[in-house]
Every structure is written in C-alpha cells, then in structure tokens.
Amino acid sequence: MTGVPSDPRRRRAARHAQPAGGPAAPSSPKRPITVDRITDAALQVVATEGYDALTIRRVAAVLGSGPSSLYAHIVNKDDIDDLLVGRLCSEIVLPEPDPATWRTQIFDAYAQIRDQYLKYPGISRAALGTVPTNLDALRVREGLFAILLAGGVEPQTAAWALDALSLYVSAYALEQSLVRQRRKNPDDEWVLGREELLSRFTALPADTFPQTRRYATELTSGSGHDRFEFTLRLMIDNLTRQAG
Known part of the structure; x- marks a missing residue:
C-alpha cells in the first residue's frame, strides 16, 4: 500500500x-x-x-x-x-492547570488512572513494564507535569514526582487486582477480611507484639481506597516542601 x-x-x-x-x-x-x-x-x-x-x-x-x-x-x-x-490514557480527562487547585487536580487525575486500571485485572503491569511513548500516554504525562509546575513544584521535583506517583498508582491497582483474583480462588485462603485479621492481631503474644495488639484497630482500619487517598495526598502535600 x-x-x-x-x-x-x-x-x-x-x-x-x-x-x-x-x-x-x-x-x-x-x-x-x-x-x-x-x-x-x-x-x-x-x-x-x-x-x-x-x-x-x-x-x-x-x-x-x-x-x-x-x-x-x-x-x-x-x-x-x-x-x-x-x-x-485516552480516556483520562485533564483540566487546565490551576495554581489554586493543583493538588485537587493532580489527585483527581491519578484517581482516574487508578479507576481505568481497575477495570482490567492486572493491566497496570503493562504500565509498570513500559516507558510511555504512545501519544495518548505522553499527553497525560504532559498534563500531569503542567499541573505540578502550575502548583509551584520545582521542575526536577515534579519530574521525579511523576515517576513516584505513577509507580504508586500502578502498584496499588495491581495489588487490588491480585486480591480480587485470589478471593475468587478458594485455595488462596491467606487473603483475610478485616475482622479475621483483627482477631489474629489481638491474639498475638503481648510480650512479643505489644504495639500490634494495642493498635490492631488502627492497623486494620480503612478500605483500600481510603488508604490510596491517604498515601496519594501525603505525597502530593509534601511536594512543595522539598525546596526548603
């Protein structure tokens, strides 16, 4: 042709x-x-x-x-x-970078990426194993970079933050996919619910695991998405402190 x-x-x-x-x-x-x-x-x-x-x-x-x-x-x-x-990545909607709301913008964009990965079990492994060269992937990376820069994040910090945030989101989605897969398989009994995990923690020997027993509720609290939000916001909120 x-x-x-x-x-x-x-x-x-x-x-x-x-x-x-x-x-x-x-x-x-x-x-x-x-x-x-x-x-x-x-x-x-x-x-x-x-x-x-x-x-x-x-x-x-x-x-x-x-x-x-x-x-x-x-x-x-x-x-x-x-x-x-x-x-x-072609499904990700990116906003016009706004210095006043950049933290919310970057969080929402990565939450979209997470949700795209979770639609397809294990697909985030493709993102973990490749360097983005597809134009749609590069469009998203460009948009995320622009949001961080608009928020006053130093270019070098923003560049490395993109890698760290993307790695966490991909790994989180992969873990969630693995958990769902193992729950479907009756032979994979080690995937425990919160109540069972709490029971096991509180039954540990007090002299060997005093903190695990005392804070068993805290250690087992929150859903996966609760912990995702905590970690992502923790990373984002500290980006502008790196210059100091």
Whole structure:
C-alpha cells in the first residue's frame, strides 16, 4: 500500500509521531486487522481472562486470525502493552492547570488512572513494564507535569514526582487486582477480611507484639481506597516542601 511503511517498527514509530486519525480505510467484506482492533481484542482478553492470559496468539484468536497477521501492525507483546496504556490514557480527562487547585487536580487525575486500571485485572503491569511513548500516554504525562509546575513544584521535583506517583498508582491497582483474583480462588485462603485479621492481631503474644495488639484497630482500619487517598495526598502535600 502506497505511503504505509512495510516494516512494523516503522509503523509503530509513525503512530508515535503523529496523532491518530487520517482518511478512513475503504470498506471491505472482511474486516481488516488494524491497530485499533488489536487493542480492542487485547482489552477483551484482559477484561475476561486477566492480564496473564494476554499473548499475541490469544489476541489473534479473538480476531479470528493467526499471529502472523498481527505482525504486520505490531512488533511484539511490548507493543501491545504500549497500545493498551495509550488506550486507557485516552480516556483520562485533564483540566487546565490551576495554581489554586493543583493538588485537587493532580489527585483527581491519578484517581482516574487508578479507576481505568481497575477495570482490567492486572493491566497496570503493562504500565509498570513500559516507558510511555504512545501519544495518548505522553499527553497525560504532559498534563500531569503542567499541573505540578502550575502548583509551584520545582521542575526536577515534579519530574521525579511523576515517576513516584505513577509507580504508586500502578502498584496499588495491581495489588487490588491480585486480591480480587485470589478471593475468587478458594485455595488462596491467606487473603483475610478485616475482622479475621483483627482477631489474629489481638491474639498475638503481648510480650512479643505489644504495639500490634494495642493498635490492631488502627492497623486494620480503612478500605483500600481510603488508604490510596491517604498515601496519594501525603505525597502530593509534601511536594512543595522539598525546596526548603
């Protein structure tokens, strides 16, 4: 096809160099394999079977094709991860940076990212294992960076804060996915409810675990999202103190 790079690596580079869009492909009796369809199929696999089930062969099966047909559009499994992160990032709504409300803005943006990850079990592993190059992912990173800078955070601190905040959000979403997965499996009995955990803490030997027994209620308090909010706000609230 004229104007379309034949090398999948060049195609990936082209996707990252220009916004998605352009003239629509001509209609065909058989739906052609496209990057968007590959991404849709990959999300379907993760949503129904979990991230561990995501392979090029499995995505190809969902599309009713063979793996070789995907290699005309992608390079490898890492390329699919990049597409997945980009698709999730395309759903993130970013505000115009406001110095007066930047803390709320950055928290709300990361809460959106968390919720996107939680829709697809384990998908935050794709974000943990890749450097963002997809334009949608870079758009979100640019927006988050702009919010931090508008809040008076020093550029170097803001740059490293992006990594730290993103790492925490990805790890939190992954932990939540693992907990949900293990609760569905009756063999994974170590995932305990709060009451059972509280009972075990208070039953520990007092001479060996005095603080755990005394503060068992505090140690087991709060939902996952309560702790997420506490940690994220703790990190955000301390960013402007670094210069001193």
